[in-house]
Amino acid sequence: MLAPKEGYQVAVVGATGAVGERMISILEERNFPVARLIPLASARSVGKEITFRGESIKVEELTEDSFEGVDLALFSAGGSISKQFAPLAAKEGCYAVDNSSAFRMEPDVPLVVPEVNPGALNSSSKIIANPNCSTIQMVVILKPIHDEFKIKRVVVSTYQSVSGSGQKAIEELKSQTKAFLEGKEPESNVYPHQIAFNCLPHIDVFLENGYTKEEMKMVNETRKILEDPGIQVCPTTVRVPVFYSHSEAINVETEKPIDSMKVIKLLSSAPGVKIIDDPENSSYPLATDAQEKDPVFVGRIRDDISGVNAINFWVVADNLRKGAALNAVQIAELLVPVK
């Protein structure tokens, strides 16, 4: 818990990135008690200005001394920056909410989705990890189902937007699309293959077991967040030519008898969830609709028809908001003592 105060010194590390920018705007939107905002970035970004509550604030260079007197730092500048600087922040008594994968699986570090496992924050760790984007939106839906029906196994295929790979990937999809329409050869730099008008079954690096790191994040982080090492997850993660929001096709087998009516009822009152499910009127969650929205959207909730006790659904969320910046700010909110 943060000490009770009127307002906090809040640093955002990686303030000029897509997630950092959103962290700052969400802190403002949600009236987080900020006494002073300190946007931090690499030397390259120094001199840039960001706007917070109508005020222009100069971006400062991230250094070892950046966290003196800082109460809370939201990190979104990649794993190596987090590895180096989050422990320094913690040593200064500053909470570090880290968006990278650097600390997620450390046993002492809470891995938190506020709607799912807020209790994990009852820890002495000053570093708190924000889960992977594709995991966050999945566990928000899985949690109420697990509590009620006990999940045995999840088979998930993802449809992930390029914004998950950063601004350069967004530019690459744009420039490849433009080149393609002009009949030119699209150039690939961020991804190993053309992403425009294509689907790449490859996110993050491949591991020895044939799965990618992204896929194993979905396995391991889900178990940690749902606090059940017995949950089985079988993922295929795929990059698609979409700018913002990840979509996921999910099949969940449960121990107790499950059906779509029960799940719709359960999810209609679940925190952070919005059901969009009227297929007859072509109504279901869409990446383009989820962009810049807070909830995790779920639809196409339907009984499994393959003879097992299972349910199917389609989950969409803004990967930069609920999958990253919003979730981090929600964690920060839980650290503020209730008056």
Next chain:
Amino acid sequence: MLAPKEGYQVAVVGATGAVGERMISILEERNFPVARLIPLASARSVGKEITFRGESIKVEELTEDSFEGVDLALFSAGGSISKQFAPLAAKEGCYAVDNSSAFRMEPDVPLVVPEVNPGALNSSSKIIANPNCSTIQMVVILKPIHDEFKIKRVVVSTYQSVSGSGQKAIEELKSQTKAFLEGKEPESNVYPHQIAFNCLPHIDVFLENGYTKEEMKMVNETRKILEDPGIQVCPTTVRVPVFYSHSEAINVETEKPIDSMKVIKLLSSAPGVKIIDDPENSSYPLATDAQEKDPVFVGRIRDDISGVNAINFWVVADNLRKGAALNAVQIAELLVPVK
């Protein structure tokens, strides 16, 4: 079987469509014994010309008399045209290989993927159905696995290209993409929502059980083609902003113990299959690479890690070729008596 002849009178119904055009070029490529090619289409297309073996041939209007003296007709002009004209062709003694869904589930009509169930052609039916594109590429991979390990259950998520919805959908993806890049509002006519930079979990119409017709085709056609009503299939079919080729993420549970090494060995000699599976070198099947190619491509073959006896893979094929035109011509080839 066709009567033994040097060459056949071959009609292509829907000759000016994307699949019809490919049927004609594939008949030429594969040296199908065509004595005369009769391109048929609606009155609207009469006067257009198609090229076959360097010759220009005028498109004729499809009428009730079109099949007199015709040996073989390849239909790709939609279900209602097939329903009306395929029985007329059959009555004339003409084989009708039908790409629509009109006759696929008729018990007397063979539903054929030549690599999978050529034996189904031992039937007196003059109408032979070509399966749905997303089913064809899946069963080419499932067949050898089923024979060796007995499949119990398949969970599949698709990434289907817009060419499956015809030329207008290709134009819609192009025009929406262009509008988007120009900062204009994309207009949707073919699909109920924007397809550019989006994923629509909706292909064909929704049925009462919450699944789409496309999804139920994958369930029912798979059982018919693999001649095993006990195979369980749980599909989610999704339209993605890709022009050509469908991709599929597939999880297959089997009765006998299965592992990736055995499956790679099995598929490396399976008919119609090409393995592309060297993830360390970013090598896996891609929609853009499969375009205009014949094989069904499979990669990312890896053991299930979710505690069940299962295997995962990623399957890609050109939906207009192996998913439609090529498969129809391959069926036709099986009807030609071996000299």
